[in-house]
Amino acid sequence: MTDRPDGSDQAADHDVPIPYRERISTYYQTLGYGAPYRWAHFAEVPFTPLKKPLAQSRLGLVTTAAPYQPDKGDQGPGAPYNGAAKFYRVYSGDTAADHDLRISHIGYDRVHTTATDSNSWFPLPLLREVAKAGRIGELAPRFHGAPTNRSQRVTLEQDCPELLARLVEDRVDAALLVAV
Amino acid sequence: MCHQTVSLAARYLEENGIPTVIMGCAKDIVEYVGVPRFLFSDFPLGNPAGRPHDRESQAFTLELALRVLETAPGPRTTVQNPLIWNASPDWKLDYSNVAVLSPEEIARRRAEFDREKEKARAIRDKSAAE
Numbered sequence: 522m523t524d525r526p527d528g529s530d531q532a533a534d535h536d537v538p539i540p541y542r543e544r545i546s547t548y549y550q551t552l553g554y555g556a557p558y559r560w561a562h563f564a565e566v567p568f569t570p571l572k573k574p575l576a577q578s579r580l581g582l583v584t585t586a587a588p589y590q591p592d593k594g595d596q597g598p599g600a601p602y603n604g605a606a607k608f609y610r611v612y613s614g615d616t617a618a619d620h621d622l623r624i625s626h627i628g629y630d631r632v633h634t635t636a637t638d639s640n641s642w643f644p645l646p647l648l649r650e651v652a653k654a655g656r657i658g659e660l661a662p663r664f665h666g667a668p669t670n671r672s673q674r675v676t677l678e679q680d681c682p683e684l685l686a687r688l689v690e691d692r693v694d695a696a697l698l699v700a701v
Numbered sequence: 702m703c704h705q706t707v708s709l710a711a712r713y714l715e716e717n718g719i720p721t722v723i724m725g726c727a728k729d730i731v732e733y734v735g736v737p738r739f740l741f742s743d744f745p746l747g748n749p750a751g752r753p754h755d756r757e758s759q760a761f762t763l764e765l766a767l768r769v770l771e772t773a774p775g776p777r778t779t780v781q782n783p784l785i786w787n788a789s790p791d792w793k794l795d796y797s798n799v800a801v802l803s804p805e806e807i808a809r810r811r812a813e814f815d816r817e818k819e820k821a822r823a824i825r826d827k828s829a830a831e
Contacts, residue, residue: 536790538728538743541704541797548797552811561705566735566776567715575771581719583710585703601813604821609828627703629747633792638753644724644763647750651763667710669702676706681713688719695770696714699749700707700725 561673571695580657581693582664583684585701586622586643588612596625598637611683612666616645624701627669642701661691667698708734722770724749724762728779738773740766742782745792751784758784 546557571578589596593605603625614620622643624636640646645664652660665687670676688696704727711721715737722738725731726746731739742749742762751759762782769780786792795801802810 533790535793537793538741539793539796540729541727541746542729542733544797548799551799551807552814560730561709561734563712563735566737567712568737568773568776569715569718569720571720571771575767583707585706602817604817604819605824607821607824609825624747627747628797630745630792630796632795633745633786634747634753636747636753640756640759641748641750641753644750644759647759647763651767656764656767667706669706671702673705673709676709677713680706681710684710685714685717685719688714689717693719695720695722696711697766697770698707698711698721698723700704700723700727700731701747701749 558671573694575657575695576655577658578694579659579661579692580648580652581661581688581691581696582616582645582648583667583688583696583698584622584643584664585627585667585669585699586624586639587626587666588614589621589623596623599631599635600625601631602626602628607669608666609668609670611668611680611687613663613687614666616649616660616662616664620645622666627701629701642699644697644699648697658694661688661693663687663691704730705734707731708736711736711738720770722766722773724766728781732777732779735777737776737778738769739779740769740782741779742784744782744784744786746796748786752786 587606587608594603596606606626648660668680704725707723708731711723714721724740726742726744726749728741751762
């Protein structure tokens with residue numbers, strides 16, 4: 522694995538976080554798509570401190586996973602990319618109930634993972650346990666699904682305000698966002 | 702797009718007074734957008750909440766995210782999950798890496814991508830018209 526001149530037990534050169542922007546850009550250019558995608562990029566980053574301890578806070582959950590739709594083709598586990606399973610409006614679900622959320626509409630790693638355990642991308646059952654144990658004050662009554670749109674304008678002008686409105690309505694003190 | 706979407710949402714929520722933490726596997730995308738708090742797991746995309754069928758890994762990962770939410774001293778706080786995917790890092794060489802694809806495979810993927818994009822466009826147009 523390691524081949525260091527000094528013979529030390531260091532990590533392999535490619536054992537770094539995958540440079541996705543570079544990989545994806547090169548990938549699509551090689552596939553014949555014109556200008557590379559311009560990812561959102563900000564110099565300023567906002568920060569809001571927690572107002573009270575987590576054990577007294579109501580936590581909201583946001584996911585990019587999609588509800589399973591039987592009429593929309595193969596959604597896995599292990600399904601190829603399925604554009605038909607995408608959604609373009611914020612949706613919400615009851616956190617007290619179990620949900621069948623899938624990720625076939627997302628470019629996850631289909632070579633090295635199989636999408637057979639939704640707990641690896643949608644930690645709702647675990648959050649219910651964590652709330653019961655008192656680690657967080659409580660889980661908000663709803664979780665919210667965020668559409669993964671190529672257009673940053675649509676995300677910022679349509680979806681973000683909708684997510685905020687729903688989380689405010691749920692009176693959350695903080696939010697956990699899980700990016701598949 | 703999902704790491705970008707979630708990053709934009711986290712920023713928006715924070716600007717409006719809601720503290721956030723992101724769980725994700727694409728470090729460069731999230732940090733390039735710029736977010737308040739981020740728990741990075743160096744796993745294949747699709748496993749932001751821990752390794753599949755590994756309850757202990759999922760509980761550890763969630764607890765770490767909650768601690769990042771509680772203790773981040775300021776914006777752009779990234780904590781890397783110490784758990785690894787498996788003993789070999791070679792899985793990192795495969796994702797969307799044209800260096801490992803044959804010309805035939807590239808042509809096949811191009812055709813497939815065109816088909817899926819068209820399907821997604823149809824849904825988006827329908828949704829926008831509602």
